[in-house]
Amino acid sequence: MRSSLPWLVLLVVTAAPASAHHSFAVFFDDQTIIEVTGSVTDFHFTNPHAIISFTVKNAKGEVEPWRAETNAVTLLRRRGWTKDSLTVGETITVEGWRARDGSNYMRMRTVKRADGTVLGTPVSNQRVD
Amino acid sequence: MMARVTTLVLLVILAAWTLVAQGQQPPAKHPNFSGYWSAGRAFRASEAPQGPLPPNTVLLADAGAPELPSGNFGGLKVKAAALAAAMRWKPQDEMSISRVCLPPSIVYSMQGPFPMEIHQGTEFIVIRLEYYDLVRIIFMDGRPHLPASAPHTKVGDSVGRWEGNTLVVDTTHLSESTITNNGLNHSDNVRMIERFWLSGDGKTLMARQEFEDPEVLDNRGARYVAWDRGAANDHIFPYECDPSFAANYQAK
Numbered sequence: 001m002r003s004s005l006p007w008l009v010l011l012v013v014t015a016a017p018a019s020a021h022h023s024f025a026v027f028f029d030d031q032t033i034i035e036v037t038g039s040v041t042d043f044h045f046t047n048p049h050a051i052i053s054f055t056v057k058n059a060k061g062e063v064e065p066w067r068a069e070t071n072a073v074t075l076l077r078r079r080g081w082t083k084d085s086l087t088v089g090e091t092i093t094v095e096g097w098r099a100r101d102g103s104n105y106m107r108m109r110t111v112k113r114a115d116g117t118v119l120g121t122p123v124s125n126q127r128v129d
Numbered sequence: 130m131m132a133r134v135t136t137l138v139l140l141v142i143l144a145a146w147t148l149v150a151q152g153q154q155p156p157a158k159h160p161n162f163s164g165y166w167s168a169g170r171a172f173r174a175s176e177a178p179q180g181p182l183p184p185n186t187v188l189l190a191d192a193g194a195p196e197l198p199s200g201n202f203g204g205l206k207v208k209a210a211a212l213a214a215a216m217r218w219k220p221q222d223e224m225s226i227s228r229v230c231l232p233p234s235i236v237y238s239m240q241g242p243f244p245m246e247i248h249q250g251t252e253f254i255v256i257r258l259e260y261y262d263l264v265r266i267i268f269m270d271g272r273p274h275l276p277a278s279a280p281h282t283k284v285g286d287s288v289g290r291w292e293g294n295t296l297v298v299d300t301t302h303l304s305e306s307t308i309t310n311n312g313l314n315h316s317d318n319v320r321m322i323e324r325f326w327l328s329g330d331g332k333t334l335m336a337r338q339e340f341e342d343p344e345v346l347d348n349r350g351a352r353y354v355a356w357d358r359g360a361a362n363d364h365i366f367p368y369e370c371d372p373s374f375a376a377n378y379q380a381k
Contacts, residue, residue: 024196025198026220027220046369046371047370047371048230051377067377069377073366074243074259074365075242077366
């Protein structure tokens, strides 16, 4: 599904993270960071990458499904994440790199809860660790 | 009692004299690589490589997190057939249930941004990679490589030796797998030589990886990789790759 959400925050960046598992740059726009806010519908905490599924209301009030791919779960664990870090129904804001094909799919950089708390230890730079 | 002690002392002296007379030294104490080593990374400017690269060898700049973009093979001279295959490769091809959890061989895995554990013995050394749960055994007992007919695997057949404080590992019997994570594969005939050494303070493990594959390459490739020593209670996590991840790409 493609989205034209007007409230996506776009930031120009100059560097990209890398996936050791599959090529990051091929699948994600490494020059643009977006922020998407929505409600968690599922959190699949397995390697090679965890998946956060969430729904987002677009400008027309329609609900769109989104997914955010994370780093490897083993790396997330070291940054304080667990399989219970996210609860279905909670509101989160995901920041990351959007899929190049324009679909509602992104690579996560950070996740914030509704109160602004950032989950786990934030990534200090663009490296995957 | 005194006579026994005197006899024992004489025997020890005799043994030591015999060693000296034969020009032999007691077994050297090798550096201890055992422990947890954090995610692989490129060398820092302050970390000097160990000697020059051999002739006709290109240094790949993708150690650690960086990746080479599509169509860029880092200066490797790729033979025509392998190059054509690499250029036909599409990353989407890897995102299938049957392929997404196939581990890369150690040619690629050893430089990735994942930690590892080393368990060093005298007869063999075990390297456990977090990445795809790969486990390497490096035989240090002087045995030859497996016969040519032996199966090839993603970790291959590794034999090692000490050159001073440097561990030199020679690996054959690797199965075909990616070199650069962007479509270029080595063949079953790749051979990799790794040299491992510790920094002066023992806090960093460094390696020079060299590989040659006459079936695929007209030159040789090399990487410098470094790992920082973790705490005594650090450990790798199970990777346990879940192929259902690929469904996310099928559904897009």
